[in-house]
Amino acid sequence: MNSQAAAEPDAAEPNPAMNELQRDALQEVMNISMGQAANALALLIDIQVTLSIPKIAITTPQGLDSFYQQANDHYFARQSFMGDLRGEVISMISHQGCAQLGESMAYEQPMDENSYDELVLELSNILAGACLKGMVEQLSTRLHLSAPALFKPELRQDHYSWQHALLLEISFTIEQVAFSSKVMICLDEKSIRDLQQRIDTLLS
Amino acid sequence: MQQQSLFQHVVTQLSIGACVVDANYRILFWNDFFADRLQLPLSAVEGQSILELFPQQAAFLKRKINSVFVLKNATYSYWEQRPAVFEFHSSRPITGEECQMYQNVEIYPIFADDNEVSCACITVHDMTVTASYQQELVRLTETLEQEKQQQQQLILKLEQAQNQLLQSEKMAAIGQLAAGVAHEINNPVGFIFSNLQSLADYSSKMLKAIEVLGKMVDKTAQPSLTNLKTDLYQRLNLAFLLQDCPELINESLDGARRVMEIVKSLKDFSHVDSQDWQLADVSTGLDSTLRILQNELKYKAEVIKNYQPNLPQLYCQAMQLNQVFMNLLVNAAQAMEGFGRITIDLYQQEEDLLVKICDSGKGIAPEHLKRIFEPFFTTKAVGEGTGLGLSLSYSIIHRHQGSLQVESEVGKGSCFTIRLPLHQTAAGPALARSL
Numbered sequence: 001m002n003s004q005a006a007a008e009p010d011a012a013e014p015n016p017a018m019n020e021l022q023r024d025a026l027q028e029v030m031n032i033s034m035g036q037a038a039n040a041l042a043l044l045i046d047i048q049v050t051l052s053i054p055k056i057a058i059t060t061p062q063g064l065d066s067f068y069q070q071a072n073d074h075y076f077a078r079q080s081f082m083g084d085l086r087g088e089v090i091s092m093i094s095h096q097g098c099a100q101l102g103e104s105m106a107y108e109q110p111m112d113e114n115s116y117d118e119l120v121l122e123l124s125n126i127l128a129g130a131c132l133k134g135m136v137e138q139l140s141t142r143l144h145l146s147a148p149a150l151f152k153p154e155l156r157q158d159h160y161s162w163q164h165a166l167l168l169e170i171s172f173t174i175e176q177v178a179f180s181s182k183v184m185i186c187l188d189e190k191s192i193r194d195l196q197q198r199i200d201t202l203l204s
Numbered sequence: 205m206q207q208q209s210l211f212q213h214v215v216t217q218l219s220i221g222a223c224v225v226d227a228n229y230r231i232l233f234w235n236d237f238f239a240d241r242l243q244l245p246l247s248a249v250e251g252q253s254i255l256e257l258f259p260q261q262a263a264f265l266k267r268k269i270n271s272v273f274v275l276k277n278a279t280y281s282y283w284e285q286r287p288a289v290f291e292f293h294s295s296r297p298i299t300g301e302e303c304q305m306y307q308n309v310e311i312y313p314i315f316a317d318d319n320e321v322s323c324a325c326i327t328v329h330d331m332t333v334t335a336s337y338q339q340e341l342v343r344l345t346e347t348l349e350q351e352k353q354q355q356q357q358l359i360l361k362l363e364q365a366q367n368q369l370l371q372s373e374k375m376a377a378i379g380q381l382a383a384g385v386a387h388e389i390n391n392p393v394g395f396i397f398s399n400l401q402s403l404a405d406y407s408s409k410m411l412k413a414i415e416v417l418g419k420m421v422d423k424t425a426q427p428s429l430t431n432l433k434t435d436l437y438q439r440l441n442l443a444f445l446l447q448d449c450p451e452l453i454n455e456s457l458d459g460a461r462r463v464m465e466i467v468k469s470l471k472d473f474s475h476v477d478s479q480d481w482q483l484a485d486v487s488t489g490l491d492s493t494l495r496i497l498q499n500e501l502k503y504k505a506e507v508i509k510n511y512q513p514n515l516p517q518l519y520c521q522a523m524q525l526n527q528v529f530m531n532l533l534v535n536a537a538q539a540m541e542g543f544g545r546i547t548i549d550l551y552q553q554e555e556d557l558l559v560k561i562c563d564s565g566k567g568i569a570p571e572h573l574k575r576i577f578e579p580f581f582t583t584k585a586v587g588e589g590t591g592l593g594l595s596l597s598y599s600i601i602h603r604h605q606g607s608l609q610v611e612s613e614v615g616k617g618s619c620f621t622i623r624l625p626l627h628q629t630a631a632g633p634a635l636a637r638s639l
Contacts, residue, residue: 121285
């Protein structure tokens with residue numbers, strides 16, 4: 001699956017309050033963080049990991065819906081983080097490739113439903129943890145990532161309490177086993193302002 | 205109390221398991237949670253490899269601890285996927301059903317000053333209570349689901365039984381009506397028919413007399429007589445009468461005959477028949493019916509017979525069964541569009557004899573399928589057929605304690621399956637009579 005071609009939320013409008021300079025800075029922060037994340041993963045599983053250029057956009061609840069449509073052939077997990085910034089990391093992990101990853105990560109064979117759940121949770125945790133770690137280091141923020149949990153999009157509620165969130169989206173693929181995943185870091189509205197402050201600090 | 209010892213007390217007595225290991229999996233510290241459950245104080249295990257103490261999950265622990273040192277991030281394990289990482293006995297040895305503790309485990313890095321990971325801290329949360337509730341809920345849901353399924357099946361059976369009951373009541377009511385009507389009509393139609401036959405005879409004689417007398421008049425060649433004759437014939441339109449009279453009588457005889465056929469069908473349908481019950485070969489009956497229908501079928505379809513050899517004889521009303529076969533075969537032939545195929549399967553299935561008559565005709569529409577066994581139901585034009593054939597067949601089969609079922613697909617064909625039990629109860633015919 002080419003994650004780049006996945007349906008894009010119709011939320012490509014930049015945050016009106018985030019200016020060009022801030023965006024670029026954030027993009028740079030992301031690029032570095034994600035690079036570190038890909039390296040971390042490769043260290044652990046000893047297979048080449050490719051990542052996309054991180055996308056930054058403002059999203060709405062409907063925008064997230066377009067990702068959930070892929071629930072047929074993807075696992076979903078979510079992890080909350082809090083500290084200087086507040087939000088959740090949603091991971092989307094393709095069914096394809098999980099069997100091989102499980103093997104190379106020395107999971108007990110044969111793998112049953114519980115093993116796959118464990119694998120998805122572990123992969124999400126690794127990816128989310130690595131992505132946030134990079135941001136934490138560069139922006140000198142304090143963030144605590146809590147435990148991941150499996151997430152069934154088909155059971156999600158219809159109404160949300162928020163209108164806008166900042167979505168940082170990165171795709172990780174492992175071509176060798178046709179594995180693809182998306183990590184979506186979502187920051188709530190208040191955190192967008194805090195983030196801007198920190199970027200300003202970085203720029204100065 | 206000093207800060208240091210304050211923290212030590214807090215951690216030691218925490219109701220969460222805490223165990224710190226270094227990069228070589230050696231235990232640097234563990235709190236009372238671990239010590240109590242394994243009956244091993246810290247002093248006994250300090251410096252030992254945690255992998256040796258828990259060999260069952262050594263591979264798992266090794267992998268997880270490694271990832272913490274390499275990735276420098278926390279990692280987790282949940283009771284749902286992995287009930288117990290550390291083999292502790294259940295915390296509820298008296299009242300609990302479980303033998304082991306259910307655990308959520310978190311392993312997080314502790315950093316040295318140089319931002320490298322100096323050691324990893326393993327925390328264990330006792331999730332036994334939660335797990336127990338969850339599992340009970342799942343069990344309960346499964347039980348409820350099963351009960352729901354069973355109830356649905358029961359409802360279905362009840363619906364079917366109700367439908368069958370309605371159907372047989374309908375048939376019984378119609379049967380009684382038919383019997384009554386048939387009886388009332390029978391006598392008048394009977395004498396109409398025989399009167400008509402007499403009338404045919406008389407009228408032909410009278411007409412003959414007129415003809416002969418006419419010829420006699422002609423022979424006299426006396427104009428006064430012959431003119432009178434011609435005049436009379438013309439006035440009475442005798443030429444037409446001579447031609448039409450026999451036609452009228454024949455048509456009436458046909459009509460009366462048809463009514464008598466209908467009455468006979470109705471009587472057959474509603475009466476318990478005086479036919480004797482006997483042991484007979486169903487295959488013989490099928491074959492003789494096929495012989496009778498030979499001409500009807502030969503231009504309509506290819507007939508394929510699959511008779512299982514050496515079948516036991518069936519205690520039955522042979523004539524009635526043959527009538528059923530005839531009905532089904534005639535229906536099959538009439539359903540053909542162009543030249544088709546009729547397959548007759550005869551075989552034994554456990555304690556039953558099965559006769560399956562399938563055709564490649566035009567099939568029966570789903571909305572009609574429910575009604576085909578209803579008396580007088582027919583899709584044919586008025587005047588063609590009585591609409592009693594299938595209901596009669598159904599009734600005969602039921603008298604044999606059997607069943608008659610149909611499967612059909614429009615455009616593909618229909619399949620009628622007759623199931624006849626080989627061993628009827630002694631009260632069989634008597635019971636059937638009450639149907």
